[in-house]
Amino acid sequence: MSAGTPRVGVVTFPGSLDDRDALRAAALMGGDGVPLWHADRDLRGVDAVILPGGFSYGDYLRTGALARFAPIMDEIRAFADRGGPVVGICNGFQILCEAGLLPGALIRNRQLRFVCRFVDVRVETSLSPLTEGLVPGEVLRIPVKHGEGQFTAPPHDLARIEGEALVTFRYCGPGGELDDEYNVNGSADSIAGIRNPQGNVTGLMPHPEHAVDPDVGSTGGQPLFASLLAYALARV
Amino acid sequence: MKVDQPLHRALGLTDGELGRIRATLGRDPNRTELAMFAAMWSEHCSYKSSKVHLRTLPTEGPQVLVGPGQDAGAVDIGESLAAVFKMESHSHPSAVEPYQGAATGVGGIVRDIVSMGARPVALLDALRFGPLIEERNRVLFTGVVAGIGGYGNCIGVPTVGGEIRFAEPHSANPTVNVMCVGVAPADRLMTGNEVRVGSMLLLIGAATGRDGIGGVSVLASRTIEDQAGDARPSVQIGDPFAGKLLIETCLELVEGGLLLGLQDLGGAGLTCAASETAARAGLGVELDLDAVPLREAGLEPFEILTSESQERMLAVVDPSRLDEAQGVCEKWGLTSAVVGTLVDGGRLVVRVGGAVVADVPARSLVDEGPVYERRIERPAGRHEILEDDPTFAPVDTDPRDAFLAVLSSPNVASKRWAFEQYDQLVQGSTVAPPGIDAAVIRIEGTLRALALSCDGNGRFGHLDPYLGAAHAVAEAARNVAVMGATPLAITNCMNFGNPERPAVMWEFAESIRGMGDACRRLGTPVTGGNVSFYNESGASAIWPTPIVGMLGLIEDYRLLVRPGFPGPGFLVYLLGETFPELGGSEFAQVVLRSVSGHPPALDLAREASLHQMLVEAARGDLLASAHDCSDGGLAVALAESAFAGDTGFAVSLPGDEPWYVALFSESASRAVVSVAPEKAESVEALASAHHVPLSRLGETGGPGMVFDSLLETTVEKARSAYEGAIPKLLAG
Numbered sequence: 001m002s003a004g005t006p007r008v009g010v011v012t013f014p015g016s017l018d019d020r021d022a023l024r025a026a027a028l029m030g031g032d033g034v035p036l037w038h039a040d041r042d043l044r045g046v047d048a049v050i051l052p053g054g055f056s057y058g059d060y061l062r063t064g065a066l067a068r069f070a071p072i073m074d075e076i077r078a079f080a081d082r083g084g085p086v087v088g089i090c091n092g093f094q095i096l097c098e099a100g101l102l103p104g105a106l107i108r109n110r111q112l113r114f115v116c117r118f119v120d121v122r123v124e125t126s127l128s129p130l131t132e133g134l135v136p137g138e139v140l141r142i143p144v145k146h147g148e149g150q151f152t153a154p155p156h157d158l159a160r161i162e163g164e165a166l167v168t169f170r171y172c173g174p175g176g177e178l179d180d181e182y183n184v185n186g187s188a189d190s191i192a193g194i195r196n197p198q199g200n201v202t203g204l205m206p207h208p209e210h211a212v213d214p215d216v217g218s219t220g221g222q223p224l225f226a227s228l229l230a231y232a233l234a235r236v
Numbered sequence: 237m238k239v240d241q242p243l244h245r246a247l248g249l250t251d252g253e254l255g256r257i258r259a260t261l262g263r264d265p266n267r268t269e270l271a272m273f274a275a276m277w278s279e280h281c282s283y284k285s286s287k288v289h290l291r292t293l294p295t296e297g298p299q300v301l302v303g304p305g306q307d308a309g310a311v312d313i314g315e316s317l318a319a320v321f322k323m324e325s326h327s328h329p330s331a332v333e334p335y336q337g338a339a340t341g342v343g344g345i346v347r348d349i350v351s352m353g354a355r356p357v358a359l360l361d362a363l364r365f366g367p368l369i370e371e372r373n374r375v376l377f378t379g380v381v382a383g384i385g386g387y388g389n390c391i392g393v394p395t396v397g398g399e400i401r402f403a404e405p406h407s408a409n410p411t412v413n414v415m416c417v418g419v420a421p422a423d424r425l426m427t428g429n430e431v432r433v434g435s436m437l438l439l440i441g442a443a444t445g446r447d448g449i450g451g452v453s454v455l456a457s458r459t460i461e462d463q464a465g466d467a468r469p470s471v472q473i474g475d476p477f478a479g480k481l482l483i484e485t486c487l488e489l490v491e492g493g494l495l496l497g498l499q500d501l502g503g504a505g506l507t508c509a510a511s512e513t514a515a516r517a518g519l520g521v522e523l524d525l526d527a528v529p530l531r532e533a534g535l536e537p538f539e540i541l542t543s544e545s546q547e548r549m550l551a552v553v554d555p556s557r558l559d560e561a562q563g564v565c566e567k568w569g570l571t572s573a574v575v576g577t578l579v580d581g582g583r584l585v586v587r588v589g590g591a592v593v594a595d596v597p598a599r600s601l602v603d604e605g606p607v608y609e610r611r612i613e614r615p616a617g618r619h620e621i622l623e624d625d626p627t628f629a630p631v632d633t634d635p636r637d638a639f640l641a642v643l644s645s646p647n648v649a650s651k652r653w654a655f656e657q658y659d660q661l662v663q664g665s666t667v668a669p670p671g672i673d674a675a676v677i678r679i680e681g682t683l684r685a686l687a688l689s690c691d692g693n694g695r696f697g698h699l700d701p702y703l704g705a706a707h708a709v710a711e712a713a714r715n716v717a718v719m720g721a722t723p724l725a726i727t728n729c730m731n732f733g734n735p736e737r738p739a740v741m742w743e744f745a746e747s748i749r750g751m752g753d754a755c756r757r758l759g760t761p762v763t764g765g766n767v768s769f770y771n772e773s774g775a776s777a778i779w780p781t782p783i784v785g786m787l788g789l790i791e792d793y794r795l796l797v798r799p800g801f802p803g804p805g806f807l808v809y810l811l812g813e814t815f816p817e818l819g820g821s822e823f824a825q826v827v828l829r830s831v832s833g834h835p836p837a838l839d840l841a842r843e844a845s846l847h848q849m850l851v852e853a854a855r856g857d858l859l860a861s862a863h864d865c866s867d868g869g870l871a872v873a874l875a876e877s878a879f880a881g882d883t884g885f886a887v888s889l890p891g892d893e894p895w896y897v898a899l900f901s902e903s904a905s906r907a908v909v910s911v912a913p914e915k916a917e918s919v920e921a922l923a924s925a926h927h928v929p930l931s932r933l934g935e936t937g938g939p940g941m942v943f944d945s946l947l948e949t950t951v952e953k954a955r956s957a958y959e960g961a962i963p964k965l966l967a968g
Binding site for chain 1: 657
């Protein structure tokens with residue numbers, strides 16, 4: 001392992017779909033992508049963990065509801081407790097909420113249909129592994145693709161999330177403006193991503209791993225991966 | 237299903253076919269054998285009505301690695317890689333149960349690709365429904381789209397394109413054609429050549445249940461009439477999660493070199509997979525039904541043998557690699573069971589509790605089914621339809637109204653409502669997403685890319701089945717050529733009414749003839765496909781609907797040409813010529829309320845020249861944009877280029893034709909391109925070298941769409957008609 005190359009682990013659950021994409025994105029941005037297997041109790045010494053998108057275990061119960069029981073989740077919980085950076089993308093975000101590592105829940109989109117679209121998201125805080133180097137207010141173009149991405153939480157939880165500035169991203173217009181028309185799935189307060197109070201665990205519905213290569217879409221995910229790699233490196 | 241008839245007829249076999257089975261066996265078939273023959277000799281599996289015509293299609297070329305007859309065709313795409321692709325119909329199940337019908341269509345075609353040892357990289361769908369103004373059609377449309385997304389989104393294969401059209405004849409019989417494309421190292425294609433005596437049959441995946449029994453014989457090989465409710469148990473239920481695990485398991489088995497062969501269990505289930513494996517190897521097979529994992533106890537042998545339970549594959553394994561292979565299945569949490577062994581002698585012998593319940597020659601099921609030369613008769617009244625040509629009808633509509641009406645016609649209008657329900661991005665290879673001429677998927681580790689398009693114009697086929705099919709090939713090829721791809725080969729799906737009616741058979745034969753001629757001239761052989769008959773209710777059949785799935789190759793995807801005007805200051809050209817040809821056009825239907833007359837003529841030599849010019853222009857990086865000019869004519873081609881690039885234009889119309897001809901004629905072999913001024917001379921020279929007529933129309937730029945003094949609107953206004961049409965109809 002070279003000192004300057006952070007190792008980014010990507011967990012494959014049965015039904016994970018964007019695992020290869022997350023590995024490819026980590027490598028493209030200068031990290032080492034390390035595949036991790038749901039049934040292993042071994043994080044292979046990685047410096048950061050990504051729970052990728054997909055439909056773990058088919059998501060026939062609630063999204064992420066079964067994945068949280070996977071053997072590797074105990075290791076990830078311990079890793080997070082030690083301050084290690086953990087990122088959940090889409091289904092990974094749902095798993096983090098189910099596992100209690102993040103507050104709130106993701107329910108069916110307001111329009112009751114799957115949606116695949118490039119959207120604008122506004123960075124809300126620099127206190128997360130994905131946004132450490134970013135300036136709040138910055139707008140990034142990143143695709144979403146999900147059927148159950150409407151963020152919701154009980155009123156007191158939502159008040160705490162907002163009060164403690166745990167929101168990392170909101171759906172917005174091209175100029176960063178918030179409006180219901182840009183709220184792609186009807187999320188509470190247009191929330192696209194949140195973090196834990198410690199600032200080392202974050203989840204988001206948009207897919208930054210599909211926004212790092214200009215040949216296949218946008219580059220809005222590049223600063224997020226750059227931030228994750230720097231965050232991981234600083235703590236190695 | 238009536239019960240007061242002999243069993244063979246209830247199973248869909250004719251008296252003559254029963255006689256043929258008796259002759260093959262030298263005795264009466266038992267109940268189990270009869271069910272096996274009924275499934276394998278069904279129209280769906282045996283192609284008994286279509287075979288004599290399909291044989292006339294061109295299937296060979298230096299690029300073809302695997303032609304028709306395997307689970308999917310394969311072509312050489314360079315760098316020792318093969319593209320594997322196939323299209324299949326799932327119309328009948330979708331008419332009965334739209335969500336599951338479409339979902340299992342996706343699952344089935346994906347397994348066809350996997351069974352060749354290829355990783356599925358893209359899905360496309362060609363869909364036909366009745367007008368959305370009717371509620372039932374809205375239910376079918378929304379259900380099918382949700383089903384495609386529901387399965388495709390869960391298995392990690394992007395749905396990157398296809399096409400959707402609406403026409404009254406599809407009201408009772410929607411058409412759902414699903415295409416899948418995969419990529420594999422060319423030397424690793426699983427063609428079953430290594431299967432030998434002693435090889436074991438390993439059944440992998442879901443347990444076998446009662447779902448989908450009679451799927452091929454009851455559903456796919458008969459008309460639906462009003463039995464939709466009765467037929468529902470014949471529709472299979474999909475489990476995309478199991479499908480995803482099956483894909484990963486099979487690919488790991490193939491990559492590990494653990495398999496000698498691999499077969500999908502689709503139509504006709506285990507009977508089909510086992511008999512095809514044996515027949516291809518010139519061997520026999522012993523099947524032990526006690527070993528088949530069942531979902532419930534008490535299944536009869538014929539049910540186990542013909543069940544179409546989804547998410548199952550049959551792998552052929554050398555005994556020495558069995559443990560390793562089963563280990564891979566276990567890793568992915570899938571059940572696997574040895575259900576048979578390949579033997580000498582060519583017979584398919586089935587045992588339950590040690591006793592033989594079926595014993596038939598494997599070849600007789602696969603290769604010796606009946607072949608019919610169905611009667612063909614050109615239907616009456618065709619002359620009148622053709623002579624009633626709308627091209628010279630009086631037009632008193634305002635040009636701007638006509639333009640917006642055509643743009644908001646559901647056939648032309650944006651299909652974003654559907655495409656947004658599909659994961660277009662997973663696998664990270666989607667260079668050009670749905671909604672434009674062709675979808676483009678890059679091949680990992682190379683600069684190469686595949687351009688994929690589905691096409692078929694129902695009105696053209698209705699007016700002239702020969703021309704309709706030829707146009708389908710030409711347009712599909714044009715769609716990949718405008719993006720800079722060389723058309724390589726096609727797969728097809730032939731959707732027709734009841735082949736026992738001579739008029740339907742005439743439509744079919746003419747379509748095959750048109751498709752064959754176009755494929756020969758454009759150098760795109762047919763590598764496989766599917767025939768779907770019996771798409772009719774009462775006396776009303778769907779329009780002849782030959783769908784072409786085209787595969788084109790781009791050697792360097794960085795040179796791909798997109799349809800959008802890239803910004804102001806580019807010169808706009810029309811390549812090709814516009815003739816007074818409004819027969820079968822969108823304008824004729826929407827504005828003149830006419831579906832009659834002659835479809836546009838098709839000069840295949842001109843078409844081929846246009847494609848060559850487009851590909852060469854792309855290689856030389858000469859074009860700023862390029863877009864096929866077809867549905868809705870020049871007006872729609874210009875509008876779509878403006879939408880895609882968010883850039884307006886000002887043009888004058890070429891030629892002396894009336895405005896509605898210039899704007900809306902659907903003459904073939906045309907494209908709209910934009911060119912940077914400094915490259916104009918090179919483009920004009922290239923067109924002239926290829927004998928492609930070219931007219932300079934005007935320039936890009938501004939927020940407006942300006943057609944001389946004839947009509948003017950804004951990109952925004954036109955876009956809202958184009959984007960809003962389908963959501964508005966769905967809102968009821």
